[in-house]
Amino acid sequence: MLIRRICYIGYLAVLDVFILLVHKEVMKTQPAKKLFNIDINLDVPVFTKKTEHVPDIDPNYSFDHDTTLAILAGFMHNLKVLVQGLHGSGKSTHIEQIAARLNWPCIRINLDGYISRSDLIGKETIVLLRGKQVTEFKDGILPWAIKQRMALVFDEYDAGRPDVMFILQRILENNGKFTLVDTNSVITPHPDFRIFATANTVGLGDSKGIYSGTQIINQGQMDRWNIVAKLDYLPLEKEVSIVLKKLPLYNYKEGKKLVTNMVELANLTRNGFALEDISCLMSPRTVINWAENNQIFADVEKSFRLSFLNKCDDSEKRVIAEYYQRVFNCELNESLKDQNETTSISNGAKSYI
Ligand SMILES: Nc1ncnc2c1ncn2[C@@H]1O[C@H](COP(=O)(O)OP(=O)(O)O)[C@@H](O)[C@H]1O
Ligand SMILES: [Mg+2]
Numbered sequence: 001m002l003i004r005r006i007c008y009i010g011y012l013a014v015l016d017v018f019i020l021l022v023h024k025e026v027m028k029t030q031p032a033k034k035l036f037n038i039d040i041n042l043d044v045p046v047f048t049k050k051t052e053h054v055p056d057i058d059p060n061y062s063f064d065h066d067t068t069l070a071i072l073a074g075f076m077h078n079l080k081v082l083v084q085g086l087h088g089s090g091k092s093t094h095i096e097q098i099a100a101r102l103n104w105p106c107i108r109i110n111l112d113g114y115i116s117r118s119d120l121i122g123k124e125t126i127v128l129l130r131g132k133q134v135t136e137f138k139d140g141i142l143p144w145a146i147k148q149r150m151a152l153v154f155d156e157y158d159a160g161r162p163d164v165m166f167i168l169q170r171i172l173e174n175n176g177k178f179t180l181v182d183t184n185s186v187i188t189p190h191p192d193f194r195i196f197a198t199a200n201t202v203g204l205g206d207s208k209g210i211y212s213g214t215q216i217i218n219q220g221q222m223d224r225w226n227i228v229a230k231l232d233y234l235p236l237e238k239e240v241s242i243v244l245k246k247l248p249l250y251n252y253k254e255g256k257k258l259v260t261n262m263v264e265l266a267n268l269t270r271n272g273f274a275l276e277d278i279s280c281l282m283s284p285r286t287v288i289n290w291a292e293n294n295q296i297f298a299d300v301e302k303s304f305r306l307s308f309l310n311k312c313d314d315s316e317k318r319v320i321a322e323y324y325q326r327v328f329n330c331e332l333n334e335s336l337k338d339q340n341e342t343t344s345i346s347n348g349a350k351s352y353i
Contacts, residue, residue, distance in 0.1 A: 032072065035101045036063040044072060046102050053105035053150070060245035061097045062238055064090070070229035071098050075151070075194060080172060080224065082157065082197045085231035088283025091198035092155050094231065099151050104192070106151040109141060111160035120167050121182065137183050142171065146178050149192035157197035171195065172224035197225070233270060239263045239284055247291050258300065261327050262287050268323040269308075278316045282308055301332065309334075 029043040067083060071094060074081035083091040092108060099106035109115065122140035126133050145152050154160070154168065171178050172195070178187040222228075233239065243259045244251055250259050266282035273281040282290075286308050293303035304324065309332075312320055321334035 036068050038063050038065045050103050054103050055096045055100040055106050057100045062242050067094050067229050067231045070227050079226035080195045081227040082225040083229045084199050088285035089231045089233050091231050095153050095196050104151050108153040108155050110155045146187055146189045146193050148190050151194040154197040158199040158201045236263050243291055265327045278319055280312045
C-alpha cells in the first residue's frame with residue numbers, strides 16, 4: 001500500500017516537471033543591433049516560441065533608433081509607452097514589428113468612437129447550461145488580455161471616449177490591478193502583460209485641426225504614461241527604400257527615380273503643412289498607396305489624384321498642383337485654372353516638421 005502510494009506521488013512529481021518543461025517559455029537574449037538593424041549595444045530577451053497573436057515579421061521594416069529604444073524599454077522594464085506622431089509615420093507598426101521580433105503576442109485596439117465600455121470590460125450574456133438559460137459574465141478584451149503575456153496597444157488613444165478613457169485609467173495605475181466590479185473580482189496582471197498607446201496629438205488637443213475626433217486627454221491620465229516617444233517622418237532616402245522594399249517592381253533606375261519624386265512631393269506637402277500653406281499632407285502610407293495605384297493604373301497623375309489630391313480641399317489644390325509641377329515638371333489642370341491669381345506658396349520651405 002505504502003509503496004503504491006510512493007509510486008503514485010513519484011508519478012505525479014514527474015508529470016509536474018514534464019508539464020513545467022513543456023509550458024515553460026524559454027527566453028534567450030539576442031543583440032538588438034541584429035534584430036532591429038539599429039546602432040545600439042543592447043541585448044534583448046526574445047521568447048523562443050511564436051505563439052498565437054504574435055504578429056508576423058515584416059522583414060523589410062525600417063526601425064527608428066529612438067522610438068525602438070523607447071518601445072524596448074516598455075517591453076523589458078514593464079513601462080507604459082505612448083508613441084505620438086503624425087499619421088502614417090509608423091507608430092502602430094513599430095510596436096507591432098518589435099513584438100513580432102520578440103515573439104510577444106500583441107493586439108491592437110482602435111479607440112475610435114465605436115469601442116464601448118462593454119467591449120473592454122465584458123457583459124452578461126445568456127448561455128445554455130444543462131438545457132436551462134442562465135446569464136453568465138463574458139470577459140471583454142481587458143480582463144482577457146491582462147491575464148496573459150500580451151502587449152495591448154491602444155491605437156488612436158487621443159480619440160477614446162471619456163467613459164472608455166476612465167476604464168483605461170484603472171489599468172494605468174501603478175500596480176495595474178484591474179477591479180472588475182461586475183464580477184466582484186480583482187485581476188492581477190500577468191508579469192508579461194504590457195500596455196502601449198499611439199496618438200496623433202499629445203493629448204493637448206489638435207492645434208492644426210487635422211485630427212477631428214481627438215480629445216484633450218485628462219492630465220492625470222497622461223501622467224500615468226512612463227514614456228512618451230515622438231515619431232516623425234523618416235528622412236527621404238529611408239522612406240524611398242521602404243517604398244522600394246514594399247513594391248519591388250519599382251526597383252530599376254526609372255522606378256527608383258519615380259519613387260524618389262513621389263517622396264519629394266510628399267515632403268513638399270509636409271513643408272507646406274508645417275508652414276500652414278495647406279491643411280493636408282501626404283503620409284508615408286499615402287505615398288505607398290500612390291505607388292500601388294500607379295502599378296494598377298499605369299498613370300502617375302491619375303493615381304496621384306486618386307490617392308491624394310481628391311482628398312484635399314478645393315481651395316488648396318492649386319498649391320498642391322504647384323508642388324507637383326516643381327517635382328514632375330508637369331502642369332496639372334488645377335494649377336492652370338487659376339493662373340492669374342497670385343500664388344501664396346511659401347518658397348522657403350526647406351525643412352519639414
Ligand atoms: N519604418 C517603417 N518601415 C516600413 N514600413 C513603414 C514604416 N513606417 C511606416 N510604414 C508603413 O506605413 C504604413 C503606415 O504605418 P502605421 O504604423 O500604420 O502608421 P501610424 O500608426 O503612425 O498611423 C504601414 O503600411 C507601414 O507598413
Ligand atoms: Mg496607427
